Amino acid sequence: MKQTKNIILAFILLFSIGSFVGCSNSDDIPEQDDKTTECDLRGTIVGLDCVGQSLGIMDSKGHFYFIETDRTGDFSKYKEGDSICFSYVDCDDCIRTFNTQNIINTPALPIDLTCINDCGCTNNDCKGVTEVRQLQKDSLRDNLMNVIDIKQNGNSLTIKIAFSGCDDKIDPSLFVAQDLKVMSPTPWYNCEVKTNRIQLCQAYFTREICFDLTPLTRKYSDFNMNFHTQSGIKTIHIKR
Secondary structure (H helix, E strand, C coil): CHHHHHHHHHHHHHHHHHHHHHHCCHHHCCCCCCCCCCCCEEEEEEEEHHHCCEEEEEECCCCEEEEEEECCCCHHHCCCCEEEEEEEEECCCCCCCEEECCCCCEEEEEEEEEEEECCCCCHHHCEECEECCCCCCCCCCCCECEEEEEEEECCEEEEEEEEEECCCCCCCEEEEEECCCCCCCCCEEEEEEECCCCCCCCEEEEEEEEEECHHHHCCCCEEEEEEEECCEEEEEEEEC
C-alpha cells in the first residue's frame, strides 16, 4: 500500500513539472531586438514636450512617434536634432496617442522601436570631392559646416556635420586644396565642407555625409586632411 502511494505521488510530481515546462513557451519570453532588422525609414530625433521633455521621432513625412518600448537599447544614445534611420512595429498594448504641444498638436503614435542607426552611407551615396587650388578666403562663414566626426571606410570618407537651419535637406560639398607649402613626405590637404543654402531658422541638426576619396587615393597611398570648421581644425590621416 505504501509503495503504491509513493508511485502515485511520484507520478503527480512528474506531471506537475511537465506542465510547468510546457507552459513556459516562447510567448512568455520578452521580445529582443533583432540586430539584422533593416532600418528602412528616415527621421529626426525631436522633443515631445507633452510627455515631460521626452524625445521621440519625426519621420521624413512629418509623422511623429513616441517610443513606448525600445527593443534596440540604443535610442538613448541619440539627442535632439540627430538624423537617424529607424524601423518599428505597432504597439498592440497601447491605446493612447500623445499630442506634441509645440507643433500644432500633431498626434504622436506610440511604437515599439525595432531598429535605429546613423543611416550608414553606401558607395552609391558618396559624393565626389571638389579639388581646388586654394580654399576661398571669403568673409561669409555661415555656410561653413561644423564637423563633429570623420571616419574613413576604404576609399570613402563619412563626415558627421552639425548645423542650424529650418530642416536637414542640405547638399554640402567637400572642397580640398593641397597645401604645397608643407615640407613633408606625406601630402597635406586643407578641406572645407560647405553649403550654398543659407537658412534663417535656428533648429539644430546633425547629418552624416559620404564622400568618395578615389581621386585622392589614386595619387597618394596616404595623406593628411585638415578640416577647417566653425569650431577649429580637425585632422584625419588617410591610408589606402
